[in-house]
Amino acid sequence: MIVTFPNFGDTALILSKIFSEMGIEYVMPEKNSKSILKKGSEISPEDMCIPFKYMMGNFMSSYERGADTALMMATAGPCRLGEYGQLFMEILKKNGYDFKWILIDSPSVIGKAEFFRRIKQITGDKTNKMYLAANTLRKGIKLVKNSDKFKSEVMLRAGYMRKPYEAVELLKKTEELMYDAENIKQCLGILQSAKTELNNFEIIDSADPVKIFMTGEIYTSMEKDANGYLQYKLMKEGCSVKCNVSLWWWIKNTIFYSLVPESLTSAFYKRKGIFFNVGGYSRETISDILNSDKFDGIIKVMPSGCMPEI
Numbered sequence: 001m002i003v004t005f006p007n008f009g010d011t012a013l014i015l016s017k018i019f020s021e022m023g024i025e026y027v028m029p030e031k032n033s034k035s036i037l038k039k040g041s042e043i044s045p046e047d048m049c050i051p052f053k054y055m056m057g058n059f060m061s062s063y064e065r066g067a068d069t070a071l072m073m074a075t076a077g078p079c080r081l082g083e084y085g086q087l088f089m090e091i092l093k094k095n096g097y098d099f100k101w102i103l104i105d106s107p108s109v110i111g112k113a114e115f116f117r118r119i120k121q122i123t124g125d126k127t128n129k130m131y132l133a134a135n136t137l138r139k140g141i142k143l144v145k146n147s148d149k150f151k152s153e154v155m156l157r158a159g160y161m162r163k164p165y166e167a168v169e170l171l172k173k174t175e176e177l178m179y180d181a182e183n184i185k186q187c188l189g190i191l192q193s194a195k196t197e198l199n200n201f202e203i204i205d206s207a208d209p210v211k212i213f214m215t216g217e218i219y220t221s222m223e224k225d226a227n228g229y230l231q232y233k234l235m236k237e238g239c240s241v242k243c244n245v246s247l248w249w250w251i252k253n254t255i256f257y258s259l260v261p262e263s264l265t266s267a268f269y270k271r272k273g274i275f276f277n278v279g280g281y282s283r284e285t286i287s288d289i290l291n292s293d294k295f296d297g298i299i300k301v302m303p304s305g306c307m308p309e310i
Contacts, residue, residue, distance in 0.1 A: 001025065001100070003122065004067035006055035007032050009222030010147055010247045011073075013175075017184045018140040022132055024122065027067035029058040032225035036061065043095050045087075049305035050226055051219035052084060059088060063097045070099040071122065139184045141251070143191075148248040150174070150191050154198060155231060159209025159240030162202040168232045170194060170201075213292055214243040215285045216301035221245035227301050242295070244288045245281070253284050 004027040005015055012029050019026045030036055032054050040057030059070055070092075072085050085103045092099060102122060107115040123133035151171065158167035174194040178187045212234055220226045222245060234241050273286040289298060 001069045002027060002067050003069045003071050003102075004029060004059065004062035005071040006058040007223060008055075008073065008219065008247075009250075010144065013178060014140055014144055014147075014247065015071075017143065017181070017187060018136050021136045021139075021183055022123065027062040027065050030061045032058075032223060037225075043091055045091075047305060048087075050303040051217075051223070052087075052305075054219075054223065054226060055084070056088065056091070059092060059099070060097060063092070063099065068100060069102065071102050071104065074103045074105040136184075143184050143187055144248050144251065146188060146191050147178075148246045150195055150198075151246070152242070153195070155235060155241040155243060157198065157201075157203070157240070158235035159211070159238050160203050160207045162204055164238045165236050166201055167198075168235050170198060171232075209238055209240040210297070211240045211295045212242070213289065213295040213298045214241055214301065215245055215288060215298065217303055217306065218245050218250060218281055220301045220303045222247065222250075226303065230299070230301065242292070244292070245285065253281065 002025045003019065005012055007029050016026060016028050036057035037050070037054055038057070039060055040053040040055065043060070044053045044056050062070075070088070072088065074085050085101060089099070089101055102118055104118055105115070110118075119133070154167050154171055158164045161167055174190060177190045181187045181190060214231065214234075215221065221243060224230075224232070231241055231243060272290040274283040276283070285300075
């Protein structure tokens, strides 16, 4: 079994480190680009959204480089992401890309037992394998949290820096170093060094930057190529940016919160706005806006070709 997975923010980077430590063979998806989008668009239905076409390009490229098993995150509700898995299976197989598929759906949809059964398809069900998987996953979650926290600090601080472009360069350099790192421990060390470097940048105490809250559809928010590197552009202009949608945010809203009753999660996180699920993380993103501090403006990103984006 040689596993691959699509780009989805930092997901591919984190999974690659987890799989390396567990001894699971994998093919890293090519970084998103115009060529990957073009490749995926060649066999995708014309009216499908941009995230679908990027992911299609990722799977096609990985299969051509030796992957035979596709790991795909799924979801339920009005968003078409819940149908991606089946569409990918049928379209890719029809075009000669015959993957074995492992779909990781929300425990609230498929149940906890089925959720963990699918995880075992990746890790194996031997006791020592499950222990290794649990321990590695714990370290992986720590890496997700630390990475998201670091990026949030950089984006917020960029508007107060004398040279805002240095914040962008730091993010790029840190990501490149983490891609080349051999394991999770090295990645954590890279983040710690990057945080020290961030603290040494010159700050303008009297600065009053434009404060932007960025949110919206999850894939387009997290994938830089899909949103035209919007966060980087805003930072270079001297804005202080908060982007609430991240990998850790997705894990909390899709997995953790679905494993416990909403009455318990609401004790720690008071939702505002929409009191029922309409899909596309609309409820969560609107609630985050209403729970946030004051900003000068809000940018809502959404992908071309959505159905429409709720």
